Amino acid sequence: MALVAGMRVGSRVLFRPWAWLPGAALGRKESAARGRVGARGFGSQRVLVEPDPAAGIAVMKLKSPPVNSLSLELLTEFVISLEKLENDKTFRGIILTSDCPGVFSAGLDLMEMCGKNPAHYAEYWKAVQELWLRLYLSNLVLIAAINGACPAGGCLISLTCDYRVLADNPKYVIGLNETLLGIVAPFWFKDTLVNTIGHRTSERALQLGILFPPAEALQVGMVDKVVPEDQVQSTALSVMAQWLSIPDHARQLTKNMMRKATADRLVKQRDSDIQNFVGFISRDSIQKSLQVYLGKLRQKKG
Numbered sequence: 001m002a003l004v005a006g007m008r009v010g011s012r013v014l015f016r017p018w019a020w021l022p023g024a025a026l027g028r029k030e031s032a033a034r035g036r037v038g039a040r041g042f043g044s045q046r047v048l049v050e051p052d053p054a055a056g057i058a059v060m061k062l063k064s065p066p067v068n069s070l071s072l073e074l075l076t077e078f079v080i081s082l083e084k085l086e087n088d089k090t091f092r093g094i095i096l097t098s099d100c101p102g103v104f105s106a107g108l109d110l111m112e113m114c115g116k117n118p119a120h121y122a123e124y125w126k127a128v129q130e131l132w133l134r135l136y137l138s139n140l141v142l143i144a145a146i147n148g149a150c151p152a153g154g155c156l157i158s159l160t161c162d163y164r165v166l167a168d169n170p171k172y173v174i175g176l177n178e179t180l181l182g183i184v185a186p187f188w189f190k191d192t193l194v195n196t197i198g199h200r201t202s203e204r205a206l207q208l209g210i211l212f213p214p215a216e217a218l219q220v221g222m223v224d225k226v227v228p229e230d231q232v233q234s235t236a237l238s239v240m241a242q243w244l245s246i247p248d249h250a251r252q253l254t255k256n257m258m259r260k261a262t263a264d265r266l267v268k269q270r271d272s273d274i275q276n277f278v279g280f281i282s283r284d285s286i287q288k289s290l291q292v293y294l295g296k297l298r299q300k301k302g
């Protein structure tokens with residue numbers, strides 16, 4: 001799939017993974033009107049959206065079994081659903097959760113980073129950047145209802161949210177564990193973590209690739225609340241009500257003030273960040289590390 005079309009938003013040029021879809025040539029207003037979400041659920045194969053227009057919120061469920069690894073397809077569908085909700089003034093908040101039992105998201109799809117060519121790596125990384133930028137700067141209130149394990153890219157997604165509720169299950173670990181795979185979290189992963197838990201804790205967590213169990217995740221501030229598993233959704237809903245009690249314009253401007261500098265760092269160097277990723281991931285030694293890691297994952301079963 002060629003992902004090349006670009007769209008300027010403020011100083012940002014966003015790529016439009018959906019540019020090939022029917023209706024993509026419509027003007028923004030027309031396409032928003034046609035694409036109005038309404039009360040019925042919508043979504044795609046890998047992203048379910050359950051809207052509640054009366055409450056002004058939608059529950060977005062990642063559904064890419066077995067582990068919601070962030071394939072190019074999932075990233076693309078995620079961005080499309082997000083855009084649809086952003087463009088519909090009915091919606092003020094999204095609860096982001098998983099439809100895959102026991103896993104929020106296994107992070108970036110290792111198959112997208114193994115044994116492919118540089119053009120594929122570049123396309124893939126651009127899609128990862130795009131999702132992060134859209135989530136991190138979203139005007140909507142985003143609450144992560146983390147109902148499963150949440151390593152690496154899964155953790156990154158949850159860190160872009162405004163609030164994280166984690167189910168209290170020792171298997172549901174969360175963190176940026178890239179070093180355990182022999183790879184390095186890029187600067188914007190690191191910045192997102194530092195903005196959430198501070199410099200010293202991030203330094204230790206990143207170098208050691210720590211996956212925090214719930215109590216520790218709460219203690220370091222990686223999540224905001226830990227609740228019994230059957231209360232994750234209801235807690236996310238009541239937290240959402242609190243966030244939605246704040247006037248949108250004031251909250252949105254404040255969010256932007258807190259996050260813009262971090263996002264701008266990537267916006268200013270998207271191309272070099274892509275080149276850096278492609279160069280790094282193409283190295284034989286890195287490919288070997290990833291293969292070893294994948295092998296261990298598969299062996300775990302046998």
Ligand SMILES: CC/C=C\CC/C=C/CC(=O)SCCNC(=O)CCNC(=O)[C@H](O)C(C)(C)COP(=O)(O)OP(=O)(O)OC[C@H]1O[C@@H](n2cnc3c(N)ncnc32)[C@H](O)[C@@H]1OP(=O)(O)O
Binds near residue numbers: 067102109280294
């Ligand atoms: C310059 C910058 C350079 C590089 C930066 C790159 C940044 C990368 C960030 C990332 O996100 S890398 C991905 C890191 N992810 C992980 O380390 C998680 C690995 N997975 C797990 O730990 C476990 O799968 C789980 C705890 C999420 C779930 O455990 P469980 O329910 O027991 O499932 P299985 O382990 O049996 O997995 C089922 C199936 O899925 C495959 N799989 C798991 N994770 C991934 C993945 N991230 N990508 C692709 N495939 C994955 C696993 O191999 C199994 O496959 P089978 O074929 O054996 O069924």
